[in-house]
């Protein structure tokens with residue numbers, strides 16, 4: 304749908320916000336230029352225009368950032384948990400107070416509609432609040448050995464300096480989901496933000512300093528040369544943990560690099576979520592869930608439903624109702640009043656989405672709606688539904704990362720399970736059914752780290768987020784999130800009653 308321009312923020316407001324974003328590297332509490340003096344451009348994916356140029360870290364800056372993190376580790380680990388929690392709580396209040404700035408910045412650099420960006424601010428800020436509460440609960444235990452002859456003291460300690468690498472698609476939440484538990488646990492950090500969307504991390508780091516985080520605890524090194532800048536850090540024996548969110552392809556390479564020093568790792572990788580609609584589902588509820596699971600973040604989410612596996616008896620009704628909702632999804636710059644779907648992140652991503660659609664169509668699929676890029680500036684793609692997709696088509700095995708919903712049908716529960724599990728990924732699945740036992744059976748049979756039961760979104764700071772198979776290792780958020788930044792130490796104590 305074409306719309307007349309009706310921006311809800313002025314150009315002056317955009318410029319003023321951009322002018323307030325720190326453009327340096329954050330090393331040891333100071334914003335500074337890259338040692339090489341180099342900068343790189345950050346672009347608006349709705350227009351292709353440059354928003355800002357920021358310092359471009361290289362290996363020398365990476366080393367300085369790790370020096371700062373390593374030097375701060377001992378004193379930071381001694382800061383009382385309550386104090387660490389209070390810094391996080393203040394950061395939560397500050398991000399919330401500046402919610403409009405964070406939302407607009409994400410819309411500008413990443414493209415998501417402003418309303419969605421506001422949703423990400425709440426989601427991202429919640430990790431700060433959640434871990435402000437968890438900071439004081441990293442308990443160990445004291446117990447008697449089974450033979451009664453000795454005592455066992457088990458404590459939790461911060462793992463030490465961490466390298467955090469984040470993707471471009473959720474510029475705030477992917478950073479807070481790592482930084483908050485690391486702060487709570489008492490770890491120092493080097494954050495390598497995504498080169499396509501580094502601005503939100505810059506503003507977030509400024510807020511962390513304002514909240515009272517001591518110099519050196521969080522160091523931020525945006526860079527256009529990710530491998531060259533972070534590679535030496537992964538090999539440095541002072542680094543104790545790598546937490547990566549991004550593609551399975553890059554994660555696999557980093558895991559190999561991390562094996563050299565036997566680093567602790569957390570890997571939040573790609574997904575290929577099945578969205579299963581049974582014949583007994585409430586089809587309207589399934590369509591509402593599908594809109595969320597598919598169109599949240601323009602489909603650029605690891606949790607995005609990638610394969611709609613629909614019972615043959617309700618497939619036509621589901622596709623028609625889904626298409627009617629998709630037809631209302633106006634594509635426009637996220638600052639436009641009418642915008643419901645923003646641009647994809649770049650031309651490469653948009654072209655890859657179209658390649659997958661064309662491949663499916665040439666194998667016999669039919670576009671119920673959409674099926675093409677949107678003409679004009681920016682990297683917009685039409686919300687698309689494909690019917691009659693056949694097993695073995697590329698679109699069913701690769702992450703689409705765009706607003707495209709391929710539908711494949713099934714006739715029995717066993718077939719639905721087989722189709723859903725037929726992937727190397729295992730992040731999340733969605734199941735729509737009115738039969739609770741069937742829902743629980745699907746939970747037991749599906750090979751995923753998370754399941755949305757009659758729900759199109761599972762993301763929640765209080766829940767353990769993460770996958771199995773090639774979707775990753777470890778969990779972020781929930782009670783489990785802080786454990787990724789702690790190690791267990793055991794002290795064996797002689798029998799206190801012995802002579």
Ligand SMILES: NC(=O)c1ccc[n+]([C@@H]2O[C@H](COP(=O)([O-])OP(=O)(O)OC[C@H]3O[C@@H](n4cnc5c(N)ncnc54)[C@H](O)[C@@H]3O)[C@@H](O)[C@H]2O)c1
Pocket residue numbers: 468469470471472473477495496497498529530531533534548549550551553554556557570571572573574604605606702730769770774775
């Ligand atoms: N499981 C999750 O929680 C989760 C969350 C968000 C995104 N993702 C996944 O992320 C992908 C999209 O994000 P992306 O395109 O930014 O992924 P990506 O793997 O291309 O990049 C992720 C990050 O790694 C950096 N990077 C790339 N090569 C590197 C190297 N050799 N050494 C060090 N760092 C390197 C990038 O600069 C970026 O900061 C999708 O596959 C999506 O499913 C997963």
Ligand SMILES: O=CCCC(=O)O
Pocket residue numbers: 472473476603604605606762768
């Ligand atoms: O892209 C994946 C992260 C999505 C989320 O945290 O909800």
